[in-house]
Amino acid sequence: MKKLIFLFLLIILAINLFSEEAIFISQKNPPVNMEAIKNQDYFYINVDYLSKYDSMVMNRTSRIMYIIYNKNVLEISLNDYYSKINFINKYNNSVLIIDENVYIREDVLSTFLQLNNFKDIDNIFFYSEIPKITTCNVSTSEIKIEFNSYLSEDSITLTRITKDGDYLLSIKPVAPMESIPNNLDYSYSNNTAYLKFKSDFNYEVNLNGKNLSIIIDKKAISNITDTDKSTSENEGLQYIEKTEELNGQRLKIYQLIVDPKIYQIKVDLNNLGTRSDVYSFLKEKNPIFSVNASFFDPQTLEPVGNIISDGALLHLSSYSRPALIIGTNFLDIDYIKLEYQLNIDNLLFWIKSINSTWKGDVKLYTHHYKGNITETEENYVFFLIDENNRIISKNKTTPSEGEKLILVDKKYEKYLENISLGTKVDFTLNKSENLTNDPTLLLEGGPILIHSKYTQEQLDAEKKSYSNGIIYGKAPRTVVAIDKEQNINLMVIEGLDNPETGLTYDETRNLLFKIGEFEVAMMLDGGSSSIVYYEGEIQNFKNEKTRNYIPVLLSVYKKIP
Template identity: 20%
Template sequence: MKKFRKILCTILFTLVVLLSLSVPISAEFFQANLVDFVKSERIITIPIFAPAEKIEITAGNDTVLAAAGSGELSLEPGKKYIISQNKIELSTEEQTAVENQTSTEFPTVPVVLNPGWGIQIMASSTEEKAAAYKKEAAAEIEAELRIIEEDQLFKVIAGLYPERAQAEKLQKEIEAEGYKGWPREIEIKGKEQQTAPDKVETELKEQAEFETESSENNSSDSKGLILYNQDGKKLREAYVFEIKGEFKANSKEMRGSYQFGPLANSVLFSYKTDIEELTAHLLQNYFSPAAPMDALKAQAVVYRTTILYQLETQGAKLEKLGYIDFSSLSPIFKEAAAAAADEVLIKDNEFFYNHDFSLRKINKPKTGTVALAQAEYSYQEIINYYYERSNIANLNDLIDSEEKFSARITQGLHLKEIRQMSWSGPRVITIIDYDLNNESLKLKPVLAQSTVPGREDLADLIKEHQALAGVNGGYFHYSGRPLGLLYINGELVSEPLYNRSSILIDQENNISFAQVDWQGELLVNNLDFKVKLDGVNKEVKAEEIILFNYFYGPRMPALDNQHYDIVVRDDKILGVESEAGVQTAIPPDGFVIRFPTQRTDIRNRISELKNKEITLNYNFTPDLSEKNIIHAVGGGPRLLEAGELKITGQEEGFQNDILNGRAPRTAVALTGDNHLLLLTIDGRQNNFSVGMTLAEVAQTLKDLGAVDAVNLDGGGSARMVIRGFTMNNPSEKRLISNGVIVDERDN
């Protein structure tokens, strides 16, 4: 993967003109702590009481303790247990017993890492996900990786240097491998860790050398908490413990599911929740279940807005909410929160708490909220009564957007990158803006390796065709065969699939979108002979009749005993090939049709048909010949039509992996002023870009001025290349079957 900065510099020298722009952000909803909260899976941590050096648990009848990587441990009812980061004090007799039990264990040595600078590349609410990400990144990043825990988040840090400049150098190297991160100051506190005896002397020496810290000395890799029984025997060790059931924690009666985690040298006992559940708990804390639904919904919007302020100012760990009883939640309050799910108050492109300071605190509901609901005020009317200057908005519709840069590729062709922050996470959008009024450029599809099947790197495709820019094209089989329409220079490479949406390009480079259907047939002139085709250049299944042309290559797949080939050249039938194992030659000025042996009616007439004039009909709907279409590439589903969202995924037979969820995407759109937008959205990179749903892609294109749009292949295929350089950040390195390129017209 190419370095992003290197790409920009190369374009600067190659294209002469590079305009680095920083357009003001259109909204300011997501500030630093909210950004971290969203990137970290939107999990809220609520401390039940102040962190303590140790927490004593008295188990109930159903108390269960669990930790990542180990099974559940049922705690014995009535027994006491202790959770701590440190060794607990034992009597002399108890200490002797413990030492006898653990005499084969390695001695411990203190781990002390100096403060310094590293690159944060990921944060997660779970240790498992952070560890998995660290393991994956370690294969590509040479710097030492460690996991640190801050504010109940597990953060993957690369490197540890005394100077920021050293960390920034590492940041550039990391970006070259496709990872996004930012320099930050870190301090990893000391902790005892078991170490093999023959390593003790070496490791103690290494601790004094800042830049040679061994990964075995990484305090983030050691287990943070220890569970002891009441006799001081160590039972289990883990970074985080989950506890559920009925129990006492430091003498406080508890019921439900909670978590123990390390915080500095203490233990934090907390409840994990999300914004919707916390909203419901706040409603339950302040309302009677008999309260009118509209009163509850109105207050849910207010509380959700207030919680956002708490998250923005405190981070994901919310203090002073330990008074809430998290042991149970009435369905009434869950229903009320869900009925106004994700709704918040805004004003002037920011949250309303910046205008009404009363929303910065979690207060009791307004006195008249219930009375207004009883008077049949809707929840919107109740909100307007108390907060008349605000507007109700859905969190999922709020986006901070900034155009990071714009570059002129050539006359009529521009590149821009847009960075967005949304409630679902960050999004990176890369756009090629092609002015179709510029007659010196043209758009066309290209086939990898010029054969079916075949796969190739998009950058190599761009280079081979000496093109200016391009994106990946339609869907394809893992072998490289296109799955859907591919039509190049008036020749069919692959037939349409499920009447899916396609890009159509005519002789004058006019571009349109349509759902394309097809029926192929072979006619023998002056004879009552017609053969219906089942496909082009694809694997032959039982009873299918498949046509192979020069796009497949010089020869057919080897014949088996179940098929035979009829060879056509210069619109005449030359003969038949039926010997098993033969790879029939495909004429460059003709084609071969593979028949199943069951079709003896055709084979028996070969002598009669030989040298007869034939006609090959590709009956497209719409008629491509009538529209003078010379190129077409299938994709789908449709995203926009006549300026309105129209997603035809179900109609076009797409599976859920395409239709649902956020993913990297590629799309093509036409604007009202005759521009073509080639767009990629990076995804599956939570700290960089989470991707988009099809609806979000459609709305984004509409916001950019598009009136018609079609989706193309996405996921790991989503890629944009300009003059050989990858401009987006693909989620994986994938070879593709076909692409869509912008090239200069031949003089």
């Protein structure tokens, strides 16, 4: 019974799996990067990569996997998802199996390899001894640092944090410096060294073995520009960049206030089903403004949640999440239940998946899906319908604009044998009672931050229904809110002094109460997915950790008369 419960939990929590990296650093060898997955607050490392770290003996059967290293034995149960070290210490629920790949939890691996570890948002570092800074020389043109250990490029981040030329160099994981130069603005926290300096120049970061140099980028000396934007305003549209302070932390806010009666708000799908660069996509679409939207699986780029845009249902999900809803003369954020039904020659079916690789007895693809449709005619019956919802083909065919491809599991084939070309297919969207009319836009996100009609008990329950990382993590946040004038507010909020940090759930709520009067508000995806596109460029902080592949965006366009 326990095994069944754990399997069920693995399925439910699948949307919280994120592909990250485990980095092994040492004094003798260059760093080794391994595939890892982050689930909730734990990293799980792919055991197939462990041989990159050192020579190990591995033996796998259908039930058990054994790994032998330095006379220690790691036993991994492939059926019951526990692990043991030397057949004594047992770690329950410490194993993940995804696509036949086996992943072991970070604490088990640290104990087995006798290594320490340090975690940040995207990576986990393993080491036997924390690296030390042995020398540090600072001049107006160059910073030179030597370490007693090899470091990874993921250990080094250089950020220009203000328009006045303040730079922040962070190095992790390292021990505190034993000797600090007099001309160095140095601080230390949580195995991370922070070095601040001021300059009008741009810099290159060069990490070569155990040596780090920060040198002036001579090619870019003449190209330094002021990236701050003053407030711009048109009728029904106002863009603002401003700084706020909350609990001693300085924050940068990118905000668009837009009247949905004057401008068109729509969901843009970035070539769904493919890995498409978000900046190139936005340059091609050229919206007035855009922010990242739905949560998604970074491995498959599969969005999480229901999506309606321009009145068309573009993505269907079984998860229950709150949604931004826009319709004729109504605007809200709330939980909505949708069911999509089709009728073929008086045969009723419920569609379980739209533009998604998720399995289902009845599925549907539209021209918005740009990936390969992998389902085969061995498993499904196919119907291609035209813009008038009439069947024009019974073969597997990629739908063109206005067309839909219906997939029905082969087990229903005997009921469909007499369906002919030209047959009309009817679609019905069933909605929960709190949605009386068909929306023109629906986008699921969450959690809800503010709701004027919710009790405190409801808000507390909302907070408890999300993972600790979403609620308690200090990360950049993307927010959609509706103010008292029924304007939509789209915001990205990030740290000013360190843009990689941001706000917790409670801090985001408190900031919203401070800067405006909002009826309802909810989070969208955040962290390294948070982007603001305005005036043809991405405006907020970005570095090598910023996600290039973002499948769903919430965009603003001029209304077409």
